[in-house]
Amino acid sequence: MNETAASEVEARRKVKTRLVRRAKRVLLVLAAATTALVLGCLGIFAAWLAGMHVPIASGATYLRVEKIAPLSAADHVGGGPSSPFFILLVGNDSRPGVGGARGDALHVLGVNPAKHQATMIDIPRDTCWNGDKINAGNTHGPRAQANDVGGLVGVQISYVVDVDFAGFTGLVDGVGGVDVHVPTQMHDAYSGAYFSPGLQHMNGTQALSFSRDRHDFPTSDIVRTNNQGLLILDAMRQLRAKMQNAPSEFKLLALLGRHAQLDGIGIKDLYRLGRVAFSLNPDQIQNITMPYTGGGCLGLGAAAPGLFADFRDDGVVESPH
Amino acid sequence: MSPVPLRNRPFRTSSATTGVACAVVLALLLASCGGSKAKGQPSTTKPKVLGVSTATLKVGTVDIESAGASSIPIDPATGKTVLATAQKYINAAVFAPLGQGQVVAHDYSVLFDASVKPAATGADENALTDLDVGKVASYSAKATPVALSALEGGFGELVYIATNFDLTVKAAATTGPLTLTHHIELTFAPTGKDWLITAYRVQSVRKSAISTTTTTAKGGTTP
Numbered sequence: 001m002n003e004t005a006a007s008e009v010e011a012r013r014k015v016k017t018r019l020v021r022r023a024k025r026v027l028l029v030l031a032a033a034t035t036a037l038v039l040g041c042l043g044i045f046a047a048w049l050a051g052m053h054v055p056i057a058s059g060a061t062y063l064r065v066e067k068i069a070p071l072s073a074a075d076h077v078g079g080g081p082s083s084p085f086f087i088l089l090v091g092n093d094s095r096p097g098v099g100g101a102r103g104d105a106l107h108v109l110g111v112n113p114a115k116h117q118a119t120m121i122d123i124p125r126d127t128c129w130n131g132d133k134i135n136a137g138n139t140h141g142p143r144a145q146a147n148d149v150g151g152l153v154g155v156q157i158s159y160v161v162d163v164d165f166a167g168f169t170g171l172v173d174g175v176g177g178v179d180v181h182v183p184t185q186m187h188d189a190y191s192g193a194y195f196s197p198g199l200q201h202m203n204g205t206q207a208l209s210f211s212r213d214r215h216d217f218p219t220s221d222i223v224r225t226n227n228q229g230l231l232i233l234d235a236m237r238q239l240r241a242k243m244q245n246a247p248s249e250f251k252l253l254a255l256l257g258r259h260a261q262l263d264g265i266g267i268k269d270l271y272r273l274g275r276v277a278f279s280l281n282p283d284q285i286q287n288i289t290m291p292y293t294g295g296g297c298l299g300l301g302a303a304a305p306g307l308f309a310d311f312r313d314d315g316v317v318e319s320p321h
Numbered sequence: 322m323s324p325v326p327l328r329n330r331p332f333r334t335s336s337a338t339t340g341v342a343c344a345v346v347l348a349l350l351l352a353s354c355g356g357s358k359a360k361g362q363p364s365t366t367k368p369k370v371l372g373v374s375t376a377t378l379k380v381g382t383v384d385i386e387s388a389g390a391s392s393i394p395i396d397p398a399t400g401k402t403v404l405a406t407a408q409k410y411i412n413a414a415v416f417a418p419l420g421q422g423q424v425v426a427h428d429y430s431v432l433f434d435a436s437v438k439p440a441a442t443g444a445d446e447n448a449l450t451d452l453d454v455g456k457v458a459s460y461s462a463k464a465t466p467v468a469l470s471a472l473e474g475g476f477g478e479l480v481y482i483a484t485n486f487d488l489t490v491k492a493a494a495t496t497g498p499l500t501l502t503h504h505i506e507l508t509f510a511p512t513g514k515d516w517l518i519t520a521y522r523v524q525s526v527r528k529s530a531i532s533t534t535t536t537t538a539k540g541g542t543t544p
């Protein structure tokens with residue numbers, strides 16, 4: 001009887017030991033999985049903090065579109081009111097090793113849906129604004145940049161589109177490249193721009209080089225700013241040629257939806273804005289660089305106030321400039 | 322008396338057969354006389370009512386673009402609703418003007434959402450409909466299968482569905498034969514329980530014996 005009791009105790013002890021071991025193993029696996037998950041999240045967060053693009057599910061973020069002001073025209077384009085509205089296009093200088101995201105490319109597009117006309121005014125990044133260069137505004141976010149540029153020109157910006165180096169490259173590659181009318185010879189080691197004058201098909205990297213080249217020109221950023229405007233109009237021209245049916249429009253919208261961070265704006269707004277944008281003939285959009293004076297921190301040129309006044313009344317510059 | 326082989330039987334005609342034959346010959350004679358009289362003169366007779374044959378739309382290809390990670394097929398109920406609305410459009414914009422000489426205003430206008438209704442019932446109405454062609458004696462229509470394209474949002478929700486198809490109508494009008502070719506693209510958006518037209522691109526070529534006219538209507542603020 002005693003022997004039986006002893007063997008039962010022994011058996012129970014063995015079972016208990018086995019259970020404890022199994023529990024330890026499970027806990028160990030859980031702890032390892034949790035650690036891996038936490039480390040993974042921290043890694044992604046650290047990469048995001050460092051300004052890197054983190055591909056999540058639907059794809060990397062190429063650009064950011066933010067709605068700034070609820071203008072009636074911008075809200076109801078598509079058969080409704082047809083008041084002019086203004087979009088700020090920002091190319092920021094954020095890239096691996098360079099933080100801050102200053103707005104190095106600043107272009108205000110005034111759109112008049114009723115007239116199917118538009119004008120683009122290029123703002124040099126070195127323009128003085130509130131005791132600093134205007135491109136510093138973007139370090140506080142696209143909304144701050146929009147307020148600064150809107151204040152300079154005297155218009156209310158409705159939307160801001162912000163793109164950095166990697167996003168710009170990805171976007172251009174995403175639409176199959178862009179044909180750019182290169183105005184002059186480019187041979188610049190800094191930006192990597194090596195182009196002959198004339199029509200050139202560029203991939204994302206080449207388009208970025210073209211947009212960054214300023215060392216080839218005596219007026220540096222002024223010519224660069226104008227060249228960026230030319231590239232935007234060339235890109236609009238090509239996209240417009242492709243957007244001749246709904247399936248093409250949906251394809252582009254889906255691409256933007258997957259790769260754009262949308263703030264205060266949805267796919268339907270993009271569709272409406274896109275249809276307005278493609279209703280414009282890029283051949284009739286004026287690309288005007290803001291008149292400036294001085295060097296270093298640039299002041300407004302004598303013709304700038306008149307140009308801005310003409311621009312702000314209906315989004316289109318009609319007077320000679 | 323031995324039976325006469327069938328092939329050797331004499332051909333006999335009954336009085337009824339003879340009557341029919343005479344009537345046919347008479348009709349042919351009258352017809353030929355009438356034809357010679359009409360030669361080189363404008364016809365003043367109204368065209369005969371030959372009948373009406375409308376087209377029923379059917380789904381062809383389906384293409385889905387998604388702003389999200391993956392796409393979800395269009396649910397059959399939504400697909401049917403959109404196809405039915407496209408059918409209502411051609412009934413109201415093409416078949417009603419040809420059959421009745423007018424657009425039934427309510428049937429037509431309810432198909433468009435608020436963003437494009439003013440244009441569709443205003444400046445674009447003549448291009449979107451066959452109102453200018455007017456009532457015809459007869460017509461026959463054929464439609465290509467409808468290509469469905471859809472745009473889904475980031476969470477797989479349907480944002481837009483577009484229909485693309487060609488509709489060809491052959492009609493007999495008082496002025497002679499007509500061929501109407503419509504390339505129709507309608508983009509639908511959900512509006513309450515309905516899917517209404519929120520954008521359109523319609524190109525129409527209307528060809529008669531004496532002229533060809535082409536009209537294009539684009540709505541949704543595309544010029």
